[in-house]
Amino acid sequence: MAVREVIRMGDPRLLHKSQPVERFDTPELHALVQDLEDTMRAMNGAGIAAPQIAVNQRVVIFGGFKSPRYPDADEVPYTVLVNPVLEPQSETMEDGWEGCLSVPGMRGVVPRYTRLRYRGFDQYGKPIDRTVDGFHARVVQHECDHLDGILYPMRIRDLRDFGFADVLFPGQQLEDD
Numbered sequence: 001m002a003v004r005e006v007i008r009m010g011d012p013r014l015l016h017k018s019q020p021v022e023r024f025d026t027p028e029l030h031a032l033v034q035d036l037e038d039t040m041r042a043m044n045g046a047g048i049a050a051p052q053i054a055v056n057q058r059v060v061i062f063g064g065f066k067s068p069r070y071p072d073a074d075e076v077p078y079t080v081l082v083n084p085v086l087e088p089q090s091e092t093m094e095d096g097w098e099g100c101l102s103v104p105g106m107r108g109v110v111p112r113y114t115r116l117r118y119r120g121f122d123q124y125g126k127p128i129d130r131t132v133d134g135f136h137a138r139v140v141q142h143e144c145d146h147l148d149g150i151l152y153p154m155r156i157r158d159l160r161d162f163g164f165a166d167v168l169f170p171g172q173q174l175e176d177d
Contacts, residue, residue, distance in 0.1 A: 001034040003042040004053040006101045011054075014102060015149040018051055018058045021082045024125030029059075033080050033123050036061045045101050046070055047139050049146030052102050058083045059123075060143035063136075073135040081128060084120035084144050088113040089131060096138055098152045099165065107168055109161035110152050112138045 007013060021029065032055060040048040040061060047062030064078025093111040100106075116137040119129045132140065142152060156162050165172075 001031055001038060004035050004039045006039065006043065006048075006052050007054050009100075009103045009151055009153070011102075013054050013056070014051055014146070014151060016051070016056060017149055018049075018056050018147040020058050021121075024082070024121060024123060029082075029123050032057070032059060033061065037064075040101075041065070043101050046073070046076070047143040048101060049143045051146050051149075058147045060084065060140075060147065062139045062143055070135065076136045076139055079128070080122045081118065081140070081144075082121045082123060084118055084140075084147070086141065086144055087117045087119075089115040089117055095161075098138070098142060100142070100152055102146075103151060103153065105164055105166070106153075106162065107165045108153055108156045108163075109158070110142075110155045111157060112141045116140060118144075 023029070032050060035053060036048050036050065036059070039053060047060060050057045050059040060081050062079055063076030066075050090113065092114045094114045095109045095111050097107050098110045114137060115131070115133045117129070117131045118140050119127070121127055145152070153162060
């Protein structure tokens with residue numbers, strides 16, 4: 001369909017709690033999913049949420065290809081997740097570097113649950129229920145945070161672990177976020 005503009009941190013639309021999707025398998029929902037996929041792939045993202053393209057709905061997509069932005073991460077299966085519910089499966093959290101298409105050029109250390117169960121639906125209304133860990137769990141948490149108006153810098157515990165990628169990682173060729 002189309003590569004859409006990704007709105008950036010500071011835009012108040014990123015701070016709203018998104019509305020649940022009430023109807024599945026509609027032309028509008030399929031078009032949204034296609035726009036999200038086109039935009040995510042064009043920007044080499046590991047995932048993207050509908051609020052990042054200024055759509056106030058509880059829809060995220062992630063995975064499906066090896067993102068050059070996270071070269072050491074395991075590949076995550078392509079997933080369309082609508083109206084997600086997340087349940088940590090452990091109290092264990094792990095710090096890890098994150099970036100965001102809505103916070104271009106920056107990275108920060110964010111604590112995330114290491115093991116997670118997520119449930120929801122695909123765009124056709126088919127139920128999804130998975131228990132995941134590692135990078136997969138991190139990506140799901142990051143993308144679903146967008147649905148509640150949370151950007152990863154809000155989760156950083158120590159702002160000394162937040163900055164411009166080219167300063168934090170001199171000499172490394174990280175894709176622009």
